[in-house]
Amino acid sequence: MLASSAQLRLRVGDLVGNRAVARRAIEAAAQAGARLVVLPELAASGYVFTDKAEAATLSEDLDGPTVTEWMGLAAEHDLVIVGGLAERGAAGALFNTAVVIDPSGLRASYRKAHLWDFEKEIFNAGDARPPVIETDVGRIAVMVCYDLEFPEWVRLAALAGADILCVPTNWPLAPRPVDERPGEVIRAQAAASTNRIYVIATDRCGVERGVKWTGGSVIVDPDGFPLAGPVSADEPALLLADIDVACARTKALGERNDVLDDRRTDLY
Numbered sequence: 001m002l003a004s005s006a007q008l009r010l011r012v013g014d015l016v017g018n019r020a021v022a023r024r025a026i027e028a029a030a031q032a033g034a035r036l037v038v039l040p041e042l043a044a045s046g047y048v049f050t051d052k053a054e055a056a057t058l059s060e061d062l063d064g065p066t067v068t069e070w071m072g073l074a075a076e077h078d079l080v081i082v083g084g085l086a087e088r089g090a091a092g093a094l095f096n097t098a099v100v101i102d103p104s105g106l107r108a109s110y111r112k113a114h115l116w117d118f119e120k121e122i123f124n125a126g127d128a129r130p131p132v133i134e135t136d137v138g139r140i141a142v143m144v145c146y147d148l149e150f151p152e153w154v155r156l157a158a159l160a161g162a163d164i165l166c167v168p169t170n171w172p173l174a175p176r177p178v179d180e181r182p183g184e185v186i187r188a189q190a191a192a193s194t195n196r197i198y199v200i201a202t203d204r205c206g207v208e209r210g211v212k213w214t215g216g217s218v219i220v221d222p223d224g225f226p227l228a229g230p231v232s233a234d235e236p237a238l239l240l241a242d243i244d245v246a247c248a249r250t251k252a253l254g255e256r257n258d259v260l261d262d263r264r265t266d267l268y
Helices: 015-030 054-056 067-077 117-121 145-151 151-161 183-195
Strands: 002-007 036-038 080-088 094-102 105-111 132-135 138-142 166-168 196-204 218-220 224-229 239-242
Touching: 002 015, 002 196, 002 218, 015 036, 015 067, 015 183, 015 239, 036 166, 036 196, 054 094, 067 094, 080 138, 080 166, 094 132, 094 138, 094 151, 094 166, 117 224, 145 151, 145 166, 145 183, 151 183, 166 183, 183 196, 183 218, 218 239, 224 239
Parallel strands: 002 036, 036 080, 138 166, 166 196
Antiparallel strands: 002 239, 080 094, 094 105, 132 138, 196 218, 218 224
16 A cells, blocks of 8 residues: 655645645645555644634634545545644634544544644643544554654554554754754654554645744654655655555564563553
8 A cells, every 4th residue: 555645835824725735735646546645734724823813713623624625535536634734623622633534534533632832822632542543544543743752642542453653743843963863753763663553744844934844754664664754844745655554463573572462561
């Protein structure tokens, strides 16, 4: 199965333009033969809001134009699409949400549980575990950006049977030593290898209101090695990699070890 990570250049506030950018990337992935497309965090709205009021004007219901368009594209091209939007909740609540869509429609939505920095002033934290959805391309789990940095959160998805963890992200560029890989990418590799699952993280590129992005989009195999990416932070990119979900369903490390069975749950 060919999977894709669509690193995009988006603009905060440009709902129509961002949908068009995402649509072109989804169509390009489908044309390349991909069956799974992962888009960035808050792909519909952009990320660097001035305040909660602005975010509210850019939020959508889960039956709004973005999810509706992605549902149509999934059905047209026989795809599974994972991507992010600002979800309008009840009583003025806002959520940083990722959705899982397949040709049958909206399969799941997940509200980011671990909020980063100023997100705490804008969004409500989700209170549900990451969903694991059976699809035609495998068992898909989803979480958002900073969620990936909590090993116990990723382990929940692995224990629930996930083959592929899809992570829409917006990773702000952080200082790092010359020639070093971004720490976020290293943590994605660690999450994949310690759970023996595929991890697809999809980041932004370019600059938004002075914030530069890491551009760390990557597809990681169950051994923790990148199959595609990470890529340049300067330009959009469509990463493609072959995935064999059977590899993620084998947790053995040789004849004597297993990453799940070897856990000492009597001690921790």
